[in-house]
Amino acid sequence: MACDGSVLQAMAGRFRFALIDLVRGTRALAVLRELEALQFAPPAVLAARQRLALAQYVATVRGAGALHARYGAFAQFPVIDKAFALANRERLRNRAYHGKLVRKKTGGSTGEPFVYVTGVRAQSYLWAAILLSWRVAGYRLGEPVAFLAGSALFGAGYKQQLYYRLMNVHLFSAFDLASAQLDRYAAGIARCRLLYGYASAIHRLALHVLAGPARAHFSLRGVVCTAEVLSAAMRADIERAFGAPCYSQYGCNDAGVSAYECERRDGFHLVTERAFHEVLPDGRLIATDLANDAFFLPRYDTGDLVAMADTPCPCGRGFPLIKSVIGRANDLVHDSAGNTVHSEFFTHLFREDARIAAFQVLYDARQLAVIVQCPDAALGAALDTYRARIAAALRFDVIRFFINSPFICIKNGKHRFVLRVDDMEGVLPENAGSCTAHG
Numbered sequence: 001m002a003c004d005g006s007v008l009q010a011m012a013g014r015f016r017f018a019l020i021d022l023v024r025g026t027r028a029l030a031v032l033r034e035l036e037a038l039q040f041a042p043p044a045v046l047a048a049r050q051r052l053a054l055a056q057y058v059a060t061v062r063g064a065g066a067l068h069a070r071y072g073a074f075a076q077f078p079v080i081d082k083a084f085a086l087a088n089r090e091r092l093r094n095r096a097y098h099g100k101l102v103r104k105k106t107g108g109s110t111g112e113p114f115v116y117v118t119g120v121r122a123q124s125y126l127w128a129a130i131l132l133s134w135r136v137a138g139y140r141l142g143e144p145v146a147f148l149a150g151s152a153l154f155g156a157g158y159k160q161q162l163y164y165r166l167m168n169v170h171l172f173s174a175f176d177l178a179s180a181q182l183d184r185y186a187a188g189i190a191r192c193r194l195l196y197g198y199a200s201a202i203h204r205l206a207l208h209v210l211a212g213p214a215r216a217h218f219s220l221r222g223v224v225c226t227a228e229v230l231s232a233a234m235r236a237d238i239e240r241a242f243g244a245p246c247y248s249q250y251g252c253n254d255a256g257v258s259a260y261e262c263e264r265r266d267g268f269h270l271v272t273e274r275a276f277h278e279v280l281p282d283g284r285l286i287a288t289d290l291a292n293d294a295f296f297l298p299r300y301d302t303g304d305l306v307a308m309a310d311t312p313c314p315c316g317r318g319f320p321l322i323k324s325v326i327g328r329a330n331d332l333v334h335d336s337a338g339n340t341v342h343s344e345f346f347t348h349l350f351r352e353d354a355r356i357a358a359f360q361v362l363y364d365a366r367q368l369a370v371i372v373q374c375p376d377a378a379l380g381a382a383l384d385t386y387r388a389r390i391a392a393a394l395r396f397d398v399i400r401f402f403i404n405s406p407f408i409c410i411k412n413g414k415h416r417f418v419l420r421v422d423d424m425e426g427v428l429p430e431n432a433g434s435c436t437a438h439g
Contacts, residue, residue, distance in 0.1 A: 013142025016166045023162070025100050025120045031128035036135070038273060043318040050272045053290045057276075060094075061296050067091045068298065079286055081301040082106070082114050082254075089116065097294045106254055116254060119294035125274040129258030132271075133249045136262055137222025139194045142168055146189040148197035148205065149227070150174040150409075174201035175409075182208040186216045195242065199225035200407065203234040203358060206241035207375065220244040226251065229325065229417065231347070233357050235265075250325050252302040256289025259322055262315045269319040279308055283326060333363055333418055337395040343417040346370070349389060355379060360407045360417060364424040367398035371405050379403065402428075 017029045038046065058074045067088065071077050085092060099119050106114040118126075131141075139145070147169055164171065170192060172185045182205055189195055195202060202225055209216060223238055223246040230248040238246040250259040250268045256275035259268035270277060278286040283305040288298045309321035334340050343361065350356045350372070358373040368390070372379070379386075379401075387399050408419060408427050421427050 009142065010140065013140060016142045016168065020163055020166050021124075023159075024123065026124040026127065027120075028124045028127040028131065031124045032131050032135075035128055035132050035271065035273060039132070039269065039317045039319055041318045043312055043320070046272050046318045050276060050290075053273070054276045054288070057288065057290050057298075060293065061298055064094050064096055064296070065091060068296070074298070077299045079280075079299045079301055080297065081303075085116065085254075085297060085300070086114060092296050093117070094294050094296060099294070101294055104253065114254065116297075117295045118289075118292045122256065122274075122289060122292040122294070125256075125271070125291040126253060126258065129251070129260065129271050129274065130249070133224055133247065133260035134194055134196070134222075136260060137194060137224050137245065137247050139221060143193040143221075144168045144170060144191060145194045145196055146170050146172060146192040148172045148174055148185065148189075148195065148201045150198065150201075172197075174198050177201060177204050179208065183212075186212075189220070190216050190218050193219060193221050195220055195223045195244075196226065199228040199230040199234060199248070200358070202238055206234075206238040207357065207373070209241040210237065211375070218242045218244065222247060224249050231358065232351070233354070237357055250322065252285075252287065252304060254289075254297060255285075255287035255300045255302045256291060256297075257285070257287045257302060262313060262317055264313065264315050267309055267313065268322040268325065269313065269317050270322055272319055277320075279306060283307065333361060333368070333394060333420075335394045335396055336365055339394050341393050345393065346417070349386060353379075353382065358407075360419065362408060362419050362421055362424060362427065363396070364421050366396065367400065367424050368394065368396045369400045369402060369424065369428060371402045371407055373407075374403050 014029065021027055021029055038049075054074060061068050062071070063069075068077060097119060101117045101119065102123055104116050104118055131139075134145075145168060147164075150173065163169075170188060172188065174197065185205055186209055189205075202223060220242050222244050223242055225234075225238075225246065226249040230246070235246045235248075245265075247261045247265060248268070249261070251257055257277070258271040258274055260271075261267070262269060274289065274291045276288040276290055278299070280286060285302045285304045285306045286299050287302055288300065305326040307323045307326060309323040312318065313321045332340055332343075333345075346359060346361055350359055355374050355376055355378070356372050357375060360371045362369045362371070370386075370390075383401050387401070390399055
């Protein structure tokens with residue numbers, strides 16, 4: 001193999017992805033080049049391009065069917081959600097689209113899974129934006145990449161296996177995070193140049209590496225976490241374990257949202273070439289996938305709560321900056337007395353305690369349990385303080401803490417900070433395996 005960074009290696013990397021585009025009928029490589037250049041354009045230029053794309057999108061949507069034809073302007077389109085899309089799935093299909101269709105499915109952890117389709121243009125933007133986030137982390141096309149994730153990222157079938165082989169991607173399952181398996185993961189990832197996957201799974205592996213008797217040697221240029229919130233404590237652990245900078249990526253594919261951290265790692269640059277975004281007064285992110293010409297979801301409620309930055313990022317990129325992703329709108333804890341807090345309540349509660357690396361809250365109608373990952377396994381009197389502060393905000397018969405018990409995972413392998421369960425006794429940590437599925 002040619003030396004790292006050689007012209008030959010770069011050519012081979014481009015060839016790999018050009019071949020993937022040829023097989024899929026996409027143009028992800030061309031879109032990546034466009035985004036790499038456009039990301040540094042002035043905000044006014046990018047906004048003008050987005051307005052033009054939105055006008056073209058609205059004309060296409062209004063002309064394609066009766067569902068939105070009666071509305072005169074985009075601002076009159078109603079905000080829609082997953083339930084609306086499920087009820088009107090066939091009416092949201094673009095019957096004038098005759099290109100290749102890609103079937104997509106969102107997770108079903110909170111209800112009926114949402115099945116929809118995209119065209120090759122949307123797929124091109126999806127992968128180009130992912131590659132853009134990897135490029136910031138130092139990745140070079142064709143280098144070996146480790147995926148540590150679950151069903152939300154892993155595709156199935158021989159075509160997906162072919163794509164992964166061409167991309168030089170090596171798969172590691174977030175469903176099996178037992179100690180012996182983590183040893184094998186670490187050995188396999190040591191040969192890769194980028195680690196990509198769920199924040200909670202990568203953090204679990206990082207803690208395992210840090211606790212090991214002998215630190216493995218990694219050759220990673222960077223780590224990119226996706227699908228879940230990455231806390232400051234998790235980022236610090238990951239960087240110590242792997243000796244590489246850790247970045248976060250944010251996306252909502254059904255809404256066309258792709259956003260990535262730059263070198264400053266102080267917010268997410270939202271790719272406006274793909275999506276038009278709005279933020280409601282309550283913080284909910286509403287987005288329209290301008291690239292999906294096969295299935296229309298205008299003004300789609302992502303279910304995420306975000307805060308936008310008031311000024312452009314000092315890095316010079318013109319894409320608008322999501323200052324923070326607060327969490328899912330359904331990451332709320334409700335008690336029987338009508339009190340409600342968001343998962344941010346717990347984030348603020350624990351964030352100054354350096355001993356707590358991560359947490360998860362489980363609750364039902366009667367009791368609430370908090371699982372905290374605490375490497376030194378000693379919180380002492382702090383638990384009484386935390387219990388009292390929770391009791392002052394929420395009314396539960398029982399508030400329990402579990403130290404270093406496994407998190408409860410939803411079916412696609414993701415970690416949720418807050419999880420409402422029907423039967424707490426059936427999922428409490430003492431009854432759970434390394435990753436017990438619920439929901």
